[in-house]
Amino acid sequence: MLISIITPFRDRLELLTETIESVLDQSQSNWELLLINDNSKSSTEVLKQKFKYYPQIKLLSTKTRKGAAAARNIGIKAANGEYLIFLDSDDILLPYAIEQRTQAIETHQMPDGLIFNVKKINNEQIKQIDFYDKQQISYLPDWNVISQNPLNQFLKLKSPWQTSSGIWRKSWLLKQKIFFDEKLKIWQDVDFHIHILLKNPKLKILANHYPADVLYRQHTDTLSQIAYPFSYRKSQLYFFKKYLKRLKSTQYENIFKQTYYEFLDRLLQKKDKKLKLYIFASLYPVPLKFRIKSLKSLLN
Numbered sequence: 001m002l003i004s005i006i007t008p009f010r011d012r013l014e015l016l017t018e019t020i021e022s023v024l025d026q027s028q029s030n031w032e033l034l035l036i037n038d039n040s041k042s043s044t045e046v047l048k049q050k051f052k053y054y055p056q057i058k059l060l061s062t063k064t065r066k067g068a069a070a071a072r073n074i075g076i077k078a079a080n081g082e083y084l085i086f087l088d089s090d091d092i093l094l095p096y097a098i099e100q101r102t103q104a105i106e107t108h109q110m111p112d113g114l115i116f117n118v119k120k121i122n123n124e125q126i127k128q129i130d131f132y133d134k135q136q137i138s139y140l141p142d143w144n145v146i147s148q149n150p151l152n153q154f155l156k157l158k159s160p161w162q163t164s165s166g167i168w169r170k171s172w173l174l175k176q177k178i179f180f181d182e183k184l185k186i187w188q189d190v191d192f193h194i195h196i197l198l199k200n201p202k203l204k205i206l207a208n209h210y211p212a213d214v215l216y217r218q219h220t221d222t223l224s225q226i227a228y229p230f231s232y233r234k235s236q237l238y239f240f241k242k243y244l245k246r247l248k249s250t251q252y253e254n255i256f257k258q259t260y261y262e263f264l265d266r267l268l269q270k271k272d273k274k275l276k277l278y279i280f281a282s283l284y285p286v287p288l289k290f291r292i293k294s295l296k297s298l299l300n
Contacts, residue, residue: 004081008071009089069180097213112201
């Protein structure tokens with residue numbers, strides 16, 4: 001069984017090299033690594049030279065800068081593996097990850113997807129930790145916080161698992177026409193998992209049954225810790241419009257509406273007149289009370 005690991009990247013060559021080396025360090029060799037260059041200026045030639053003796057590593061690229069979603073979709077289509085893992089370009093695949101996930105796929109009779117635990121780590125810890133020491137790894141904080149209903153968590157924007165937690169059967173994703181939404185500048189992973197869960201996959205959540213097998217690198221300068229640009233806010237509103245329509249008259253409609261209203265409330269508290277004007281004039285389904293609130297805020 002071949003497993004395809006899909007990693008989009010743009011620059012950050014030092015971190016990407018650590019990610020690639022973590023894949024090369026796997027205890028089993030039934031993998032291919034698809035590196036999709038999202039218009040990096042200098043990385044491709046360096047990578048070709050550094051890893052030219054590893055035929056399992058394949059370099060692909062977007063012709064123009066298209067974002068991680070488009071790069072991952074190129075990987076999905078190009079992958080030769082039966083199963084897919086989406087690994088970020090700065091994260092670490094622990095040495096037993098492919099072996100563990102292969103065994104779990106066989107144990108659970110080829111499911112559509114499996115979910116494993118992921119641990120959080122910072123740049124200082126990553127220099128000190130022994131990737132082969134499962135006990136040492138176990139002391140790191142968990143990324144995953146999974147409830148009985150993970151779809152509800154995603155709809156509340158409280159992601160129960162990280163993108164690399166999952167391993168997905170490629171043929172099932174293609175049959176269901178599930179790809180990353182290239183219109184989104186943010187929340188592509190949330191959208192991807194909502195799309196999956198709405199299709200009722202044969203899914204096993206194994207986060208509490210197997211050791212964590214990926215390290216998620218935390219940074220101090222991520223977008224979540226700085227102000228989002230206006231284009232990202234428009235993208236978020238597009239996300240809400242998409243699922244307000246899709247979830248209408250379903251059991252999830254009210255849960256998602258509540259998330260939407262709380263999100264609008266938070267936006268209107270920000271000192272951004274352009275954003276407030278956009279909300280007031282938007283063709284998106286903004287309830288009247290929020291239009292009035294945005295207008296009052298603009299006039300103050």
